[in-house]
Amino acid sequence: MAIIELVGLAKAYRVYQKQEGLLASVRGLFHRQYRTVEAVRGIDLQVEQGEFVAFLGPNGAGKTTTLKLLSGVITPSGGTARVMGHVPWKRENAYRRRFALVMGQKNQLWWDLPAQESFRLHQQIYLIDPARFERTRDELVELLGVANLLKQPVRELSLGERMKMELIAALLHSPEVLFLDEPTIGLDVIAQHNIQAFLRHYQQLRRITILLTSHYMKDVAALCKRVVIIAQGRIIYDGSLSGIIDRFSHHKVITLLFPGDDRMPSDLARYGEVVEEFAPKVKLRVPRKNVPDVLAGILARHAIEDVSVEDPPLEEVIAEMFSLAGEAQTGDGEVDRVAERVT
Amino acid sequence: MYARLLTWWTILRICLEERLVYRGDFALGTLMRFLPFITQIFLWSAVFAARDQSPLRGYSYNEMIAYLLLTNISRAFSSMPGLASSIAQQIRNGEIKKFLIQPIDLIGFLLLARVAHKVVYYVVALAPFALVFYLARGFFSGWPDVTTMLAFLVSLVMAFLLGFFLEATIGMVGFWFLEVSSLLFVYQLFSFFLSGQMFPIDILPSAARAAVDLLPVPYLAYFPVAVFLGKVQGTALAWGLLVQAGWVVLFMVASRVALHRGLIRYSGFGG
Numbered sequence: 001m002a003i004i005e006l007v008g009l010a011k012a013y014r015v016y017q018k019q020e021g022l023l024a025s026v027r028g029l030f031h032r033q034y035r036t037v038e039a040v041r042g043i044d045l046q047v048e049q050g051e052f053v054a055f056l057g058p059n060g061a062g063k064t065t066t067l068k069l070l071s072g073v074i075t076p077s078g079g080t081a082r083v084m085g086h087v088p089w090k091r092e093n094a095y096r097r098r099f100a101l102v103m104g105q106k107n108q109l110w111w112d113l114p115a116q117e118s119f120r121l122h123q124q125i126y127l128i129d130p131a132r133f134e135r136t137r138d139e140l141v142e143l144l145g146v147a148n149l150l151k152q153p154v155r156e157l158s159l160g161e162r163m164k165m166e167l168i169a170a171l172l173h174s175p176e177v178l179f180l181d182e183p184t185i186g187l188d189v190i191a192q193h194n195i196q197a198f199l200r201h202y203q204q205l206r207r208i209t210i211l212l213t214s215h216y217m218k219d220v221a222a223l224c225k226r227v228v229i230i231a232q233g234r235i236i237y238d239g240s241l242s243g244i245i246d247r248f249s250h251h252k253v254i255t256l257l258f259p260g261d262d263r264m265p266s267d268l269a270r271y272g273e274v275v276e277e278f279a280p281k282v283k284l285r286v287p288r289k290n291v292p293d294v295l296a297g298i299l300a301r302h303a304i305e306d307v308s309v310e311d312p313p314l315e316e317v318i319a320e321m322f323s324l325a326g327e328a329q330t331g332d333g334e335v336d337r338v339a340e341r342v343t
Numbered sequence: 344m345y346a347r348l349l350t351w352w353t354i355l356r357i358c359l360e361e362r363l364v365y366r367g368d369f370a371l372g373t374l375m376r377f378l379p380f381i382t383q384i385f386l387w388s389a390v391f392a393a394r395d396q397s398p399l400r401g402y403s404y405n406e407m408i409a410y411l412l413l414t415n416i417s418r419a420f421s422s423m424p425g426l427a428s429s430i431a432q433q434i435r436n437g438e439i440k441k442f443l444i445q446p447i448d449l450i451g452f453l454l455l456a457r458v459a460h461k462v463v464y465y466v467v468a469l470a471p472f473a474l475v476f477y478l479a480r481g482f483f484s485g486w487p488d489v490t491t492m493l494a495f496l497v498s499l500v501m502a503f504l505l506g507f508f509l510e511a512t513i514g515m516v517g518f519w520f521l522e523v524s525s526l527l528f529v530y531q532l533f534s535f536f537l538s539g540q541m542f543p544i545d546i547l548p549s550a551a552r553a554a555v556d557l558l559p560v561p562y563l564a565y566f567p568v569a570v571f572l573g574k575v576q577g578t579a580l581a582w583g584l585l586v587q588a589g590w591v592v593l594f595m596v597a598s599r600v601a602l603h604r605g606l607i608r609y610s611g612f613g614g
Contacts, residue, residue: 073443075610089610093446101444108441110357112364117357124353125447153364 003177003209004047004070008079010233011040011065039065041233042079049176050207054214054224054241058322062233063213067179070211071101083177097126100170104182108166109154115165116150119172126173133172140168144198160191167198180212184219196222217315231322241314249317252291254284256298257306265302280305285312351455358459373468376415377475383411400546406572407543408482412475413568414540419468420499421506421538421563423457427530430514431523434609443606450511450598457507487571494580498567501587506563508594515598518605533558539565545574559590 017033018025040062047053055063068074069081072088072095081088086095102108109118123133141147144164154162163183170178183199184192200223203210214220220227221241229237229244237244254272258264258280268274271294272286286294291309298304311317391404402410430453433439442449487495513530517523535541538560544552545565555561566583569575575583 068440071444073440073610075607091443096444096446099444101440106437106440110361113357113361117360121353121357124350125445127350127446 002046003049003084004045004211005082006043006045006066006070006079007081009040009043009045009066009069009076009081010038010078011062011069011074012077013037013039038233040069040076043230043233043235045228045235045238047209047211049209051226052203052210052212052224053226053228054212054220055228055230056214056220056318057230061230063230064181065233066230067101067181067211067213071099071179072096073101097173098175099177099179100173100175101179102166102170102181102183104163104180104185107154107162109162109169111155112153114151115146115154115157115169118154118165118169122169122172128173136172136174137168140171143201144168144194158191160187160194163187163191163195164198167195171202174206176208178208178210180210180214182214183212184214184216192216192218199223217318221314229318229321236321244321245311245314245317248321249312250288251285251312252288253310253312254286254291254294254298255281255306255308255310256284256304257281259303259305263303271298351451354452354455355459358456359463362460362463373464373471377471380411380415380475384408387411401574402543402546405482405484408479409484410543410568410572412479412482413571414564415475416472417499417502417564417567418540419464419472420461420567421502423506423510426453426457426507426510427514427523427527430511431517431521434514434517434605435521439609443610450602453511454507461503487573491570491573491576494584495567495571497584498562498570498587501584501591502563502567504591505559505587505594508591508598509559509563511598512594512601515601515605518601518608534560534563537561538563539568543569545569559594562587562590 013036014034015037016028017035018028019033039060043062043066055066057063065074069076070083070088072091075089083095084098086092086098088095109115110121119133119137122128123130128136141150144167146161146164146168149157149161149165154165157165167183180199184195187195196219199210199212202208203223210223212219212224225240227237227239227241227244228235237247239247253275256268261279264279264282268282268284272284272290274282275285276283284294295307295309299307387404387407390399391407396404399407439449442452486492509530510527513523513527516526520526537544537555537558543565544555544561547555566575566587570580570583
């Protein structure tokens with residue numbers, strides 16, 4: 001049985017529309033205009049125990065709303081969800097002791113106290129057996145290499161150090177399901193890498209189920225085999241990361257290196273779109289099905305020193321997908337079409 | 344049960360530590376709170392000089408000063424600086440989520456944090472309070488008897504609880520209106536004039552007095568002091584304590600209901 005199961009999960013918000021200007025503000029006191037925002041429009045998803053799933057999507061796609069629904073912070077306007085057999089928004093203590101939510105933009109530790117005090121508090125809140133608490137804490141502290149920072153007030157930690165402490169706090173009660181909302185946001189490359197390495201190791205060690213949202217493709221590529229792409233509150237893709245390119249990218253990038261600056265032909269545009277040109281090197285974007293013909297044509301006509309054919313970068317493919325979904329903002333039909341095209 | 348007690352004890356201990364970070368601020372604030380008191384002494388000595396020192400509705404000059412000094416003690420119990428506004432702020436900036444995802448009771452947690460806040464305050468404030476009362480000992484006519492003293496302590500503890508649950512309820516209004524500062528301002532204004540911290544409310548004309556008696560605010564400052572000074576005794580004392588307890592229970596329930604309904608609204612609307 002799936003550990004996380006969503007059926008037709010939907011969430012619509014009513015948002016107060018404030019008009020510009022003082023007069024409008026006064027009018028707003030008596031008569032308010034609301035707009036209904038459908039943040040999540042019916043999501044079906046099954047996640048098995050031990051999976052590490054990434055949620056991708058442009059800002060406002062409904063990723064965070066979904067995580068909020070799953071952690072019981074908000075109640076859906078339609079559909080059902082079960083996580084480890086619990087309905088999240090009932091907020092039963094039995095459920096709350098079994099999951100954790102880490103938000104990269106929110107701080108859950110006590111600002112003025114050393115992190116170890118927040119840990120101690122978590123031990124009590126989650127009723128963790130003292131011996132187990134110490135074992136888990138020491139293990140996590142060692143894995144993340146923060147032993148020397150435990151006694152320092154949280155406000156004096158760097159963002160990366162604080163994120164590590166947030167993770168420890170969230171994992172102390174050994175949650176079986178972990179929701180991570182942008183855990184590496186604002187971190188430098190090294191800190192991002194450290195957090196990734198830790199998450200990968202920890203997930204393999206404990207076989208816990210993790211749902212991650214992130215804007216960093218590197219996070220996703222490093223951690224998740226399965227990717228769920230959400231746009232306009234709907235799932236438009238659910239599968240492997242490499243599958244995205246297979247399905248969404250209809251182009252390949254051909255890189256050509258000519259023997260010298262003067263030997264580079266000027267009419268390359270006839271083979272495909274020139275995306276980058278630094279003589280004697282050029283990159284062409286070519287529809288997949290034309291690749292063999294284009295290559296044959298070029299090799300027959302020009303002297304080439306080196307050639308490579310690659311998939312376009314994942315970021316680009318996904319950005320393209322997002323913009324496709326974004327164009328659909330005006331009408332629902334378009335989203336359906338996008339969804340149809342990919343599933 | 345024992346595990347739960349330990350949980351609450353740990354929360355209390357950690358809140359204590361957190362408050363101690365600000366001990367310097369506390370010590371200074373305590374001394375400062377007696378500054379306005381000096382102007383009150385001048386004011387009332389002028390009033391009594393104009394009346395040729397004749398008592399004002401049962402208050403002699405000394406009693407009046409003793410009364411005003413003692414309100415500092417009841418206010419030290421019942422005032423809740425920043426409670427309502429911080430609850431409303433946590434609702435607005437979403438920090439309240441922490442209490443939704445963790446197996447913990449928000450009101451219980453806030454109460455313990457406030458107890459810790461107060462305990463640290465009393466430890467720091469004890470010396471300045473003792474100094475001021477020692478210097479002003481001439482205004483007092485000795486210690487009250489044991490029963491009165493016990494009733495005074497009980498009324499102080501209830502003043503603390505009433506202040507807490509009243510402000511917590513106001514803070515929970517933040518679930519409906521994102522900004523509670525104007526509501527809080529009205530409450531503080533009422534509390535300032537009608538709780539008895541500026542003047543004993545029994546010097547008000549009887550009709551006004553009767554109206555004020557229907558409010559919870561006199562139990563925040565006036566009532567404990569009146570108990571200490573022996574103004575309420577016997578049946579009146581028992582009744583007064585009962586009414587105070589009634590207000591505590593009422594706002595305890597009100598804050599719970601507000602939190603419960605507020606969370607339904609919050610979780611329905613997002614945030």
